[in-house]
Amino acid sequence: MTTAELIARTENHLFGFLRGLHDGGLRVPADKQSQFFAGIETLAPSTTGQLYWIGAATLVTSEPERHVYDEVFRRFFGLTAADALVVTDEPADESADEDEPTSMPGSGEAEDVVADAAGADGLAASNVSPEGVRRFAATTPRSHELIRELCRELPRAVPTTRSRRRRPGGRRQRVDLRAIYLESRRTHGEIMRLHWRHRPQRQRRVLLLVDVSGSMKQHSADYLRFAYAVVATCPRAEVFTFGTRLTRVTPSLRTSDVDGALAALAQVVLDADGGTLIGTSLATFLDDYANLARGALVLVLSDGLERGDCTAMVAATRRLSLLAAQLSWWSPLACDPAYRPLTRGMSAVLADLDALTGVDGLETALTAVRGKFATTQRSAHV
Known part of the structure; x- marks a missing residue:
């Protein structure tokens, strides 16, 4: 069998697997099917166990769906969920010392696949979305105090313009x-x-674009608490989240309790802790909501770690810069004094920013607000 025939046979079997899921009651949307194939292309699974976890991370969102998925996967690939944790298709290393303790074969591979696909370690970005519901920890007393401080400082910090x-x-x-x-x-x-x-003078609109991808997992909760404070004190505020997609979350933040707001966000932000598509998300915002950025104070809360081609990210940031009165980028990486924006994306957009500020939580966010959002003056263009 030639390589081309093998590839065609494999593709037919994978599409047959997706049809089997549909016939079994698990109707997978087209975007999740695309993420499934993107995960295969990105991770290049070498074992059936790895393929199992790629599908589990991209195609399944609930326990009932998991049961259907397990049954259909067993039918097409002869592997159950329990087997996926302990079985590998690769031969054991015969040169290993028999007396040396080893982990169960395949377990590390499965864990690596899940961590990479969902960005669970919070250190790397991918383009695969876990399509799950994130649970936010309860807000600590210190965080409540910082939120109250932010609510007092924000009205004085937001720039004004004539009505x-x-x-x-x-x-x-x-x-x-x-x-x-x-x-x-x-x-x-x-x-x-x-x-x-x-x-009369009135506050400019405040627009927050919050990165909730896997590489921002350690900081996105506090970023969203800051967004809650902004919505509570700025009548013309708008907040969007992005990972692999753009989500408008302003209505979910309009509650009297920050933990209630985070619980509401968990139901609508389904790409949290997953992959990141900064350029695509910003381009979607500009296509659908560009009027919200005109003359606004725009804050992008992200580490700027774009995957692949950065052309869309650079073009979208430049357009945001032309629309906004002030465009600031808050990055947790910039909290390190040794940080330099040397990645392709950040180095390319730096010239379009009013400021690149280190913010990794509510403490540093309060410092930036007291410093008037750490913006620098540039020539008016709106």
């Missing part, structure tokens, strides 16, 4: 002819005093 609409007021900017006319009707045409209208 487009004029309001009645004593500032002599424009004569209010309508008010003068209505008053003159009560005085038989006599103008007794002049009325004025002016454009």
Whole structure:
């Protein structure tokens, strides 16, 4: 059998496996099927156990679905869930010392596949989404105190701009002819005093784009608590999360309790702790919600570790820079004094940022807010 025939046979068997899942009651959406094949391409499984865990991480989201998946996988590949933990298709290393203790064959492989596919170690990014529900730990008393501090500081820190609409007021900017006319009707045409209208100052919109991918696992919870404080104190705030997809979460954050807000977020942010597609997510935001960035204070909370081609990330960041009044990038990596933005993505977007600030939790977020978001002035472009 030629290599081309073997590849075609393998593809047919995998598509047959997906049809078997559908016939068994597990209807896998097209995006999850794409993630399944992306996981195979990225991880290049060499054992059936590895293939099992790639499918479990990308195709299954609940326990009932897991039962269907296990049955169909056993039918197509002859391997059960229990076997996937202890069975490997690779021959044992005969040169190993018989007296040397070894781990169960295949167990390390399975764990590596799950960790890489879901970004569970919080240190590396992938393009595979776990499609699960993340449980956030309860907010500590110290975090509650920091959130209250942030709520006090944010109204003073958010930059202002003149309202487009004029309001009645004593500032002599424009004569209010309508008010003068209505008053003159009560005085038989006599103008007794002049009325004025002016454009008052109001807060700029605050737009948060929060990275919830696996490489941000240690920081995303505090980033979302900061987002809760922003929504609670800034009437024109908008918050989006992104990992492998873009999710608008502003309505979920409009609650009176931070832990309640995080619980609501867990139900809508289904790509948490998974892969990362920064450029694709930012491009989606600009396609659907670009008006929210116009004249706004935009904060991107991410480590900037984009996978693969960074062209989309660079183009989207440049467009955000042109739309926003201020564009700041908060990265936990920048908390290290020795950090330098040398990755392809961050080095390319640095020129479009007002500031690259080290923020890894609520403590450093409060410091950045007290420093007026650590922004630097650039020439006006909005």
